[in-house]
Structure formats: structure tokens, C-alpha cells
Amino acid sequence: MKIEINKMSVSDLDLIAEKLYEEFDDLWNYNVFKSELESENSKYIVAKQNDEIIGYAGIWIAIDIAHITNIVVKKDMRRTGIGSLLLQELINMCKELKILEITLEVNEHNSNAISLYKKFGFEQVGLRKKYYRNQDNAIIMTIDFKRDKAV
Numbered sequence: 161m162k163i164e165i166n167k168m169s170v171s172d173l174d175l176i177a178e179k180l181y182e183e184f185d186d187l188w189n190y191n192v193f194k195s196e197l198e199s200e201n202s203k204y205i206v207a208k209q210n211d212e213i214i215g216y217a218g219i220w221i222a223i224d225i226a227h228i229t230n231i232v233v234k235k236d237m238r239r240t241g242i243g244s245l246l247l248q249e250l251i252n253m254c255k256e257l258k259i260l261e262i263t264l265e266v267n268e269h270n271s272n273a274i275s276l277y278k279k280f281g282f283e284q285v286g287l288r289k290k291y292y293r294n295q296d297n298a299i300i301m302t303i304d305f306k307r308d309k310a311v
């Protein structure tokens with residue numbers, strides 16, 4: 161299957177928003193997402209197969225640190241390598257931008273995502289207690305390019 165990864169446009173966001181609750185299981189408030197998309201400090205990408213959006217991901221950049229804000233794959237397409245393609249693309253973008261460190265928060269119960277991040281070299285560096293609305297803790301993970309020269 162041919163999968164393309166492109167920069168996300170507002171029309172992509174509109175398509176995602178229409179289907180989001182059934183086919184993905186995550187979305188910030190539409191307006192927050194849209195303003196993120198228009199912000200110079202954010203970079204969002206989509207994975208498409210035959211023009212259908214099957215995943216998306218984004219980072220927010222503060223000088224030389226990038227924060228992964230979102231990485232989501234369409235439910236019926238999970239475990240087929242799309243999350244890995246998106247994460248690799250985010251990492252490549254960060255390297256091109258000379259980012260020194262990538263950080264993220266992930267729910268401590270989200271073992272699928274934690275495995276994905278570990279596979280790409282992210283390490284747990286902290287815990288934010290009761291970070292989520294349901295009081296679950298968040299694990300903080302990072303890749304430090306200053307130290308990890310070989311990612």
C-alpha cells in the first residue's frame with residue numbers, strides 16, 4: 161500500500177474533524193487544533209492512502225525543543241506501521257530544524273504508544289501525577305539528540 165506523508169492543511173483538518181470520533185479516538189477542540197495549525201511554532205503532518213487520511217501527528221516547537229502534541233492512527237489501520245512512519249517523519253523534521261530534544265507526555269496506561277516511543281529511542285525522564293482529566297498519570301519521555309547521536 162502506498163502511503164504519503166504531507167504537511168497538514170486546514171482542509172485536511174476539516175476531513176479529520178468530520179470522522180474523528182468514529183475513526184480516530186482523539187481530537188482537541190477543533191478551534192484549538194486550527195489555531196495550532198496556523199501557528200508558526202507548530203508543524204502537523206498527515207498520512208494518506210488513496211487520498212484518505214489514515215493518521216496525523218504534530219509537534220510544537222520552542223526554540224530548540226520540540227514537543228509531540230499528537231500522534232493518532234485511524235483505528236482500523238493500527239499496527240500496520242503508520243504510527244512509525246509518522247513518528248519517523250516528525251523526528252526527521254526535528255533533525256532538519258536542528259532541534260536538540262523532543263519531549264512528550266503519554267498516559268502511563270497507554271502501553272501501545274509507550275512501546276512505539278521506546279522503539280524510536282524515547283526514554284522515560286519523569287512522571288506528571290494526575291495529569292489527565294481522569295486523574296491518570298502521564299509519563300514524560302524524551303529523545304536527547306545532544307546525547308543520542310545515532311537516532
Ligand SMILES: CC(C)(COP(=O)(O)OP(=O)(O)OC[C@H]1O[C@@H](n2cnc3c(N)ncnc32)[C@H](O)[C@@H]1OP(=O)(O)O)[C@@H](O)C(=O)NCCC(=O)NCCS
Nearest residue numbers: 231232233238239240241242243244265266272273275276
Ligand atoms: C499509538 C499509535 C499511534 C501507534 O500507531 P500504529 O500505527 O498502530 O503503530 P505501528 O504499527 O507503527 O507500531 C509501532 C510499534 O508500536 C508498538 N505498538 C503499537 N500498537 C501496539 C499494540 N497494539 N500492542 C503492542 N505494541 C504496539 C509496537 O512497539 C510496534 O512495533 P512492532 O510492530 O515492531 O511490535 C496508535 O495505537 C494510536 O493511534 N493510538 C491512539 C492515539 C494515541 O494513544 N496516541 C499517542 C498519544 S501520546
